[in-house]
Amino acid sequence: MLDIRYVRENAEKVRRDLVEKLFFDPAPLDAILQLDAERRRLQVERDTLNARRNALSKEMSDPTKREALKIEAAALKEKIPALEKAVAEIEAQQTEIALQLPNLPHESVPIGRDETENRVLREEGRKREFDFVPKPHWDLASALAIIDFDRGVKIAGSRFYVLCGAGARLQRALINWMVDLHVQEHGYAEVYPPYMVKRECLIGTAQLPKFGDNLYRDAEEDFWWIPTAEVPVTNLYRDEVLDAARLPINHVAYTACFRREKMAAGRDTRGIKRGHQFDKVEMVKFVHPDTSMAELERLLADAEDVLKRLELRYRLVQMCTGDLSFSAMVKYDLEVWAPGADEWLEVSSCSNFGDFQARRAAIRFKDKGSKDKPRLVHTLNGSGLALPRTLIAVLENYQQADGSVVVPAVLRPYLGGLEVIRRA
RNA sequence: GGAGGAGUGGCCGAGCGGUUUAAGGCGGCGGUCUUGAAAACCGCUUUCCCGAAAGGGGACGGGGGUUCGAAUCCCUCCUCCUCCGCCA
Secondary structure (H helix, E strand, C coil): CCHHHHHCCHHHHHHHHHHHCCCCCCCCHHHHHHHHHHHHHHHHHHHHHHHHHHHHHHCCCCCCHHHHHHHHHHHHHHHHHHHHHHHHHHHHHHHHHHCCCEEEECCCCCCCCCCHHHHEEEEECCCCCCCCCCCHHHHHHHHHHEHHHHHHHHCCCCCCCCHHHHHHHHHHHHHHHHHHHHCCCCEEEEEEECCEEEHHHHHHHHCCCCCCCHEEEEECCCCCEECHHHHHHHHHCCCCEEEECCCCCCEEEEEEEEECCCCCCCCCCCCCCCCEEEEEEEEHHHHHHHHHHHHHHHHHHHHHHHHHCCCEEEEECCHHHHCCCCCCCEEEEEEECCCCCCEEEEEEEEEEEECCCHHHHCCCEEECCCCCCCCCCEEEEEEEEEEEHHHHHHHHECCCCCCCCCCCHHHHHHCCCCCCEEEC
C-alpha cells in the first residue's frame, strides 16, 4: 500500500508513475484523493462532537448537575453514531481502493511496457558443450523412472507428478543443501511456517485482494494455501514493532507452494516446470529502509551462489517497470539454462518491496527506549531456489549420452555419496 | 468435539458503571549524588488518526450492543489454560 500522505502531497508524481511507468489506470488515484479529503472532514467533525461528549460526561459525574445536562447529552447521542458510521464507511472504501494500487517503481528501474523490454544484465557460468542432442527432462526422467507423470495425473490431475526413487531423493538433497547453505554461509535463520494462513496474511503481502484467482482456499475455515513462503514468513512480524538493533532479520524457509495457475492455463503443461504444487526455498529480509537497496544486492548474491555452486549457466534479468510485480519496487530474476528444453528457466525472483508490504502488514521498528515514532521496515524476498526448475536444470545439464545423470559435486554428500543416477 | 476458567501497557498486576489523564511493582532510558559504580532519590517510558503547532479524538483480545457515560454490564467470535474424548 502507498502512503496516503505521500500520495496526497505528490499526487502528480504518483499519477505520472502510474501512467507513464506502470501503464496503470490512474482512476483509483482520483477516487482515493477525494475519499481522503472527505474522510478527514468527517473525522474532524466527529472528534469535535466526541470532545463535547467527553466534557459533558465529566461534568455529569457530579449528580447535582446531571439532570440539567441530560438534554444536550442525549442530542449528541443522536448525532455521533451516524458520523461514526460515515467515517468507518469512507475509510473502508478508501482502504479497498488503496489495496488495488501497485507499488511505485524505484527510480533505477528501466521503463518498459512488458517482458520484452526487460534487461539481461549479465550471463554467468560456462555453457556445457554436448556431443549428443540433449534430451528434455521429461524424456530423461521418464527413462530413468525418477518422475512418474502418468500416475501423478491419475491421482491428482493435470499439472501433478510424482517424484520417485533417486528423483525424490535428489530434490530432498537440493532442499537440504540449499537451506544449509543459506543458514551456514549466508546468515539466514531457518523457519518452518504453516502452509495454510489467514486471509490477513495474503493482504499483508498483497496477493489479496487482486490475485485471489491464483490461490487455493478452504472455504469452510477460510484458510488459504500459501503460494510462496513469502506469505507466512513476511507475516511473522505482522503488527509488531521490532527493536532496531535486531535488523536486518534474515529468514530462510523451505515450503511447498500451491498455485492455481489459472492465468497460465495451457502454458508449460509438459514436464515439471509449472505445477499446482511445487517446493521452494525462500529467503526473506526485514531491513532498515536506508539499507534495502544494498540488501537486495546481497539477496541476489545469495541466490546466485546456489547456481554458481551447482555450476549451472544462468543469466540475471532486470524487470522493466511494466513487468514489475504488483508489490515490487525493484525486481531481478535469475534464469538458468535448460539445454534439453532449450530455454531459460526462471528459478529465482528477488525483489525489494520497500515499505509497501510493511505498511499493509504493519511491520515496524524503533530504537529501544527511543521516543521517535516507529517506522516501517523494508521487506525483501528472493527464491533460493525454486525446486522443480532447479531439478530440470540439473537433470538436463548433467545428463550423459547414455541417459544417466551425474550428481553435482556439492550434492553428493546429501545423497550418500551417489555420483551418477542410472536406470534402476 | 464436550465441560470449566482466563485474556488490562515491554513484563507482572490492580481495577467490578462516573477525579482512571489505567494504581502499584519489575524492566528500560535520562538526571541528582559519587573519583567511578552500586544504593537512594527525581523524572521519563504503549500505539493509531486529524493538526504546522497548541490541542483534540480513538484503542484494556476482535466485533457488536446497553447507557448521558463502559476496562467494568450483555451478546458473539478468537486465543490461551485445566479436565474429558479423539488422534500422528
